[in-house]
Amino acid sequence: MMDENLKRTILLDHYSHPRNKGLSDDPTYRTLHMASDSCIDDIKVQVKVKDGIVEDLRFDGVGCTISFASTSIFTELLKGKSVKEALALIEEYYAMLDEKTYNPEDLEEANAFDTLYKQANRIKCGTIGVKGIEELIRESVKNEK
Amino acid sequence: MFDVKAIRRDFPMFQNNPELIYFDSAATSFKPQKVIDAVMDYYCNKTVNIHRGDYDLSFNVSNTYEEAREVARKFINAQSSDEIVFTNGASSALNLVAYGYGQKYLTADDVILSSEAEHASNILPWFRVAEVTGAKIEYIPLRPDGSFDIELFKKAMHSGVKVVTLAQVSNVLGYILPMKEIAKIAHSYGAVVVCDGAQSVPHIKTDVQDTDIDFLAFSGHKMCGPSGVGVLYGKYALLDKMDAFMLGGGSNARFDICGNILLKKPPFKFEAGTPCIEGVLGLKAAMEYLMDIGMENVEANDKMLVHYLSSKLLELPNIELYNPHSDCAICTFNVKGVFAQDAATYLNTKHIAVRSGNHCAKILLNVIGASETIRASMYLYNTKEEIDRFVKEVAQIDLDKCVGVFL
Ligand SMILES: Cc1ncc(COP(=O)(O)O)c(C=O)c1O
Numbered sequence: 225m226m227d228e229n230l231k232r233t234i235l236l237d238h239y240s241h242p243r244n245k246g247l248s249d250d251p252t253y254r255t256l257h258m259a260s261d262s263c264i265d266d267i268k269v270q271v272k273v274k275d276g277i278v279e280d281l282r283f284d285g286v287g288c289t290i291s292f293a294s295t296s297i298f299t300e301l302l303k304g305k306s307v308k309e310a311l312a313l314i315e316e317y318y319a320m321l322d323e324k325t326y327n328p329e330d331l332e333e334a335n336a337f338d339t340l341y342k343q344a345n346r347i348k349c350g351t352i353g354v355k356g357i358e359e360l361i362r363e364s365v366k367n368e369k
Numbered sequence: 370m371f372d373v374k375a376i377r378r379d380f381p382m383f384q385n386n387p388e389l390i391y392f393d394s395a396a397t398s399f400k401p402q403k404v405i406d407a408v409m410d411y412y413c414n415k416t417v418n419i420h421r422g423d424y425d426l427s428f429n430v431s432n433t434y435e436e437a438r439e440v441a442r443k444f445i446n447a448q449s450s451d452e453i454v455f456t457n458g459a460s461s462a463l464n465l466v467a468y469g470y471g472q473k474y475l476t477a478d479d480v481i482l483s484s485e486a487e488h489a490s491n492i493l494p495w496f497r498v499a500e501v502t503g504a505k506i507e508y509i510p511l512r513p514d515g516s517f518d519i520e521l522f523k524k525a526m527h528s529g530v531k532v533v534t535l536a537q538v539s540n541v542l543g544y545i546l547p548m549k550e551i552a553k554i555a556h557s558y559g560a561v562v563v564c565d566g567a568q569s570v571p572h573i574k575t576d577v578q579d580t581d582i583d584f585l586a587f588s589g590h591k592m593c594g595p596s597g598v599g600v601l602y603g604k605y606a607l608l609d610k611m612d613a614f615m616l617g618g619g620s621n622a623r624f625d626i627c628g629n630i631l632l633k634k635p636p637f638k639f640e641a642g643t644p645c646i647e648g649v650l651g652l653k654a655a656m657e658y659l660m661d662i663g664m665e666n667v668e669a670n671d672k673m674l675v676h677y678l679s680s681k682l683l684e685l686p687n688i689e690l691y692n693p694h695s696d697c698a699i700c701t702f703n704v705k706g707v708f709a710q711d712a713a714t715y716l717n718t719k720h721i722a723v724r725s726g727n728h729c730a731k732i733l734l735n736v737i738g739a740s741e742t743i744r745a746s747m748y749l750y751n752t753k754e755e756i757d758r759f760v761k762e763v764a765q766i767d768l769d770k771c772v773g774v775f776l
Binding site: 228231232235236239240264265266286287288289290337339340342343345346349 | 708710714725726727740741768769772773774775
């Protein structure tokens with residue numbers, strides 16, 4: 225488990241100073257609107273994939289601490305990774321939220337969510353942006369083929 | 370005498386959840402033992418269908434079912450119990466009016482007038498009417514604080530308006546609309562008035578003859594009754610010329626192989642299929658329970674509670690209260706710098722149930738300028754002591770505490 229104080233610092237930091245916030249007009253970005261029907265988060269995510277590399281990720285919208293912090297962390301975490309690495313990290317993250325065995329090593333700051341499962345009704349907040357990013361990456365793979 | 374301690378003893382939810390502060394009665398209310406008994410009695414002692422049997426049990430349950438119509442008539446002071454249609458709830462009642470009256474009688478030249486404070490259940494059915502008939506929807510502007518202004522309503526009214534559809538009490542702001550004045554003005558233009566009473570009927574005395582509204586929709590579950598049951602009141606002549614939403618057993622008098630259908634008269638023509646019998650019997654018990662206490666007393670106690678809570682929240686520097694003039698047991702607010710859902714999750718760890726979100730009234734958000742809020746809503750069983758405990762917790766909320774919940 226990550227240290228509580230460190231988790232607190234990471235969550236507050238990403239919520240108060242979200243990274244990669246604000247959408248790009250560049251048409252080479254794919255955009256997806258993630259509006260949850262069960263909660264009030266309303267987030268748009270953007271991903272730019274080129275030659276099998278996740279070159280850039282952006283997001284914007286309104287959301288709670290968990291949805292904002294998780295989306296912000298993943299826009300940083302996945303930047304520069306290969307599509308394969310990025311999808312593998314996302315799978316590790318889902319496994320962590322599902323209380324399955326996972327490898328914390330490469331999740332870096334996303335480990336701040338290692339006890340999110342305790343608030344079962346809020347797990348969705350921790351995946352809303354990440355699911356959007358995942359979908360965009362998968363789409364781009366399909367299109368590149 | 371309004372004895373809240375005695376009232377609380379009527380509700381098993383309090384005995385079974387001694388730590389819980391339940392401030393979400395606008396979503397659904399707790400049920401008193403009498404209502405639970407009525408439902409249980411149907412299941413244990415008289416499970417039969419209505420309006421069909423040739424045996425005593427069915428005859429008796431049918432009678433009780435029809436007595437519930439009479440109790441509902443009395444509860445809202447309708448002229449006749451034939452004006453009471455049992456539905457699945459407020460949403461289904463509103464859809465029934467929109468379909469049976471709106472889609473049948475409106476045309477492309479007509480206007481449906483509503484407000485920006487409506488619940489999805491009272492605006493989406495009218496979107497559909499507009500789509501099908503070509504009628505237009507117009508909105509009465511609200512005051513900057515989201516409250517209703519009769520002068521702005523007068524300005525918005527014109528001869529093209531055929532339906533005025535409004536919630537008497539908004540589920541977000543708790544302001545009470547002057548339905549009598551609204552109906553008078555609307556009628557002078559020949560428009561019918563549809564009133565969404567989901568939040569008003571449980572909390573304030575309702576008199577459909579005095580206000581002269583044409584339709585009223587409400588739900589049992591927000592007024593101490595079971596879920597899955599509600600009422601559409603309509604003036605008889607209007608119900609009579611309206612289409613049924615569903616056809617089937619119980620709603621027809623005759624039909625033949627050529628496709629000719631002769632429907633029964635209202636209210637029966639709207640009640641096709643086996644209804645929620647236990648729900649109607651439970652709703653009857655709920656209305657009787659509320660009438661025993663007296664709706665004037667419920668209303669006065671609600672006002673006392675909401676004024677007390679508002680005044681406490683206004684004193685807190687970390688709180689922004691959006692409806693300081695609420696008269697109907699609803700306080701809508703935010704903790705500054707904290708997302709509504711995070712604050713609600715924090716309160717949950719203190720055994721306090723509130724609702725965060727946009728409360729199905731998505732258009733209103735443009736008016737109050739907050740996309741998400743926390744709503745604390747109370748009912749006859751809530752107390753000043755609960756408010757004090759609630760305010761103490763709310764005063765302490767900050768971002769740090771909210772994040773702490775997830776660590
Ligand atoms: C103002 C208003 N109208 C309509 C409804 C819909 O009621 P129901 O869900 O019982 O059909 C609600 C319930 O939240 C409401 O608050």
